[in-house]
Every structure is written in structure tokens, then in C-alpha cells.
């Protein structure tokens with residue numbers, strides 16, 4: 240249909256110039272003359288030829304749909320063929336097994352949590368499209384390996400940045416997402432002192448860009464996103480409950496996650512977006528993040544390198560509420576399943592929308608020294624340890640989640656203790672780096 244307009248507009252000048260030249264004294268639509276006039280037959284032949292040429296060589300019109308555009312340009316340039324492929328792959332990846340399935344955009348899908356959440360959604364029949372910029376904060380080889388893993392599961396990851404508003408609206412044009420699982424972020428507490436801008440770029444700017452796209456979408460998706468236990472900052476009341484104060488961040492990372500929670504509040508309030516924030520507590524497991532202690536301890540213990548174990552002032556214990564990935568994934572899926580619809584459309588709010596925040600932890604903090612002794616046992620290697628006082632670079636001494644709210648409203652119930660979870664991590668670690676002969680050890 241969209242092709243019709245340009246054809247007609249090209250047609251107009253031909254008809255009018257021929258009449259102006261006085262070639263047809265009467266209407267060119269006169270069928271009687273048409274049939275017997277040899278010059279008219281020639282003209283109609285040229286006319287048909289023109290239409291023929293037009294169809295085959297016209298550039299894609301700007302108003303044609305994304306699908307049409309890609310199908311046309313695909314025939315001409317290799318670059319366009321690439322874009323044709325990514326659109327098809329995106330559409331296929333978003334396909335649900337049944338009519339009631341979700342269509343979920345997972346940002347940060349090549350990341351640790353994003354990979355696991357994407358696989359679980361796909362396996363239960365939802366449509367999933369990943370988005371990740373594959374940045375080099377940690378080894379990109381690991382992100383690429385996760386991408387391959389997802390491809391085998393039928394999940395396609397689009398390579399792009401959440402700050403790319405054009406790409407985001409294009410994605411929403413291709414797929415009507417029912418949900419967004421937003422996990423893309425600059426993670427890590429210590430790196431913020433080296434590269435503060437990356438935290439603002441992804442966790443603040445990127446989040447706003449994504450929310451802008453979501454509020455404009457019609458229908459608006461429901462959003463579930465990863466905040467962090469780090470928002471509790473210097474809060475010393477344990478266990479941490481959702482109602483506790485979160486206005487004393489100990490790192491820029493924590494400050495940007497806290498900012499995210501406030502930004503979520505405003506988009507919920509103004510545009511009727513349904514938003515659920517999940518405060519993860521030290522998530523670990525297979526395909527994990529190399530910048531986290533359990534991961535680089537494993538690496539260093541295996542290659543006989545000394546590891547630093549931090550303690551607080553007066554030899555106080557540093558402990559974390561380590562949460563196994565499968566438990567967190569269940570919490571993420573439960574948050575998606577219980578999310579109500581956004582109430583706005585086309586950027587306008589129609590009524591109050593859901594705004595939630597939940598702790599997803601394990602409720603049993605483990606001292607870092609204990610973590611190391613479990614790893615020694617599993618790896619069958621004695622660690623070279625050095626105990627140091629924790630530098631003031633953003634880490635907090637202790638985390639402990641109160642999960643009664645998530646348990647009540649999401650049915651969240653963590654099942655894996657640190658020893659069982661680390662066993663699975665170590666098994667994965669050895670096979671991943673062993674089989675690839677990557678000298679991570």
C-alpha cells in the first residue's frame with residue numbers, strides 16, 4: 240500500500256505534461272480511442288515499462304514499514320542484508336510458544352544474570368530478545384560464549400547500547416514487548432573510582448533512555464529491573480528490609496542504583512509505567528562475573544596466587560548474603576509473572592500503576608573466610624591468604640537480606656546454600672576454562 244503514493248505522484252506529471260503538449264485532444268481515458276490509436280498503444284506500452292522500471296529500481300520509501308524496508312534493501316547491499324538478518328532473527332527470537340506467552344526484552348542479556356534469566360524464560364515458552372553492548376568491563380570472550388549458549392536456546396542478542404534511543408524504538412517497532420527485564424548496567428563497586436562516567440552512562444542515562452522508549456510504546460510494557468543491595472549503604476540495621484533507609488550510599492555504583500529507584504518512581508508516577516525493582520544480594524554461580532570475589536579467588540587459588548581477604552576495623556568479619564543464581568532467576572520470573580500492566584499509552588497516564596521493590600537475597604550471610612575455605616575444599620588446593628583491613632573504596636562490611644516481602648508477594652524461597660552453589664560454580668569453571676584451554680588458571 241505504501242508503494243502506491245510515490246507511483247501516483249510520479250504518474251501525475253506524465254499525464255499532465257502529455258495533455259499540455261496537446262497530444263490528446265480528448266480524455267486519455269477514452270477507451271474507444273485507446274483501442275484503435277497506434278500512438279496511444281505506444282504510450283501505454285511506455286507507461287507500463289515505466290511502472291515496471293519503477294518497481295524494480297525505486298529506493299525504499301521512508302514511510303514503508305520496517306519489514307518492507309529490510310526486504311527491499313536486502314537485495315542490494317551486504318550491509319542491508321545484515322540488517323535484514325537481524326530483524327528476522329529478532330522477530331523469531333520474540334516468538335512465543337503459546338498465545339499467552341510474554342514477549343520480553345532482556346537488556347544485559349550477555350551478562351551473568353541476563354543469560355540465566357533469558358534461558359529460563361525461553362525454556363518455559365516465552366519470547367525473548369536480548370540487548371547488550373558487549374562492553375569490555377570484563378573478558379568479552381565470556382560474554383560471547385554466553386551469546387552462543389543463548390543462540391543454541393533460540394535467543395538472539397541484538398548488539399547495541401541502551402542509550403541508543405533509535406535502536407530501542409526500532410526494537411519496539413519490530414516486536415510488541417509485553418515486558419522489559421532490565422539488567423544492563425555498569426556493575427561492580429570498586430571500578431567506580433576508575434571510571435565513574437561509565438556508571439552514569441549506563442545506570443542513569445541508559446535507564447532514562449530505556450524508560451522514555453517504554454513510556455512511548457503502545458502498549459507500554461511492564462518493567463522489572465535490577466537494583467542492588469548496595470543501596471542500603473552504611474545502614475547498620477540488619478537484616479536489611481525494603482523500608483530501611485537507603486540514603487547513605489557507600490559507592491557511586493550504589494548512588495546510581497538508588498538514583499534508578501527514584502527515576503523509576505517518577506516514571507511510574509507521571510506515565511503510569513508498571514515498574515518492579517529487585518535488590519539483588521551478591522549473586523553467584525556458573526557463567527558468573529569475573530570481577531567478583533568468589534570468581535577471582537577460584538582463579539587465583541588454582542594458579543597459586545596470593546588472595547587478599549578483607550576484614551573490618553578491630554578484626555570484625557566481612558560477610559555477604561551470597562545468593563545462588565537459580566534462586567535469583569526464580570525471583571526474577573516471579574516478579575515478571577506478578578507484574579501488573581502499565582496503565583499509560585502513547586506517553587499518557589490513564590491511572591495509578593504498580594510500583595514495587597523487593598530484596599532478593601539468601602538470608603544467611605557467610606564470612607569471606609568461610610567462602611575461601613569452601614573453595615579450598617572444592618578445588619583441593621590450599622589458598623595463599625593475606626588478611627588486610629578493608630580499604631574504603633565502596634564495599635560495605637556486611638549484607639543480610641530480609642526476604643519476607645518477596646516471600647509473601649512473589650513466593651520467593653531461596654533453596655541453595657553457599658556450599659552447594661559453589662560446587663556447581665567450580666564444576667562449570669573447570670570445564671569452561673579447561674575445555675577452552677584458556678589460561679585463566
Ligand SMILES: NC(=O)c1ccc[n+]([C@@H]2O[C@H](COP(=O)([O-])OP(=O)(O)OC[C@H]3O[C@@H](n4cnc5c(N)ncnc54)[C@H](O)[C@@H]3O)[C@@H](O)[C@H]2O)c1
Pocket residue numbers: 346347348349350351352353370371372373374382399400401402421422423424425426427440441445465466467468518519520521522523528
Ligand atoms: N551479580 C550481582 O551480584 C548483582 C548484585 C546486585 C545487582 N546486580 C545488578 O544485576 C544486573 C545484572 O548483573 P550481572 O551480574 O549479570 O552483571 P553483568 O556485568 O554480567 O551484566 C550486565 C550486562 O549489561 C551489559 N551492559 C552494560 N552497559 C550496557 C549498556 N549501556 N547498553 C547495553 N548493555 C550494557 C554488559 O555488557 C553486561 O553483559 C546489573 O544491573 C547489576 O547492577 C548484580
Ligand SMILES: *[C@@H]1O[C@H](CO)[C@@H](O)[C@H](O)[C@H]1NC(C)=O
Pocket residue numbers: 477478480481641642643644
Ligand atoms: C522483615 O521485613 C518485614 C516487612 O517486610 C517486617 O515486618 C519484619 O519485621 C522484618 N523482619 C526483621 C527480622 O527485621
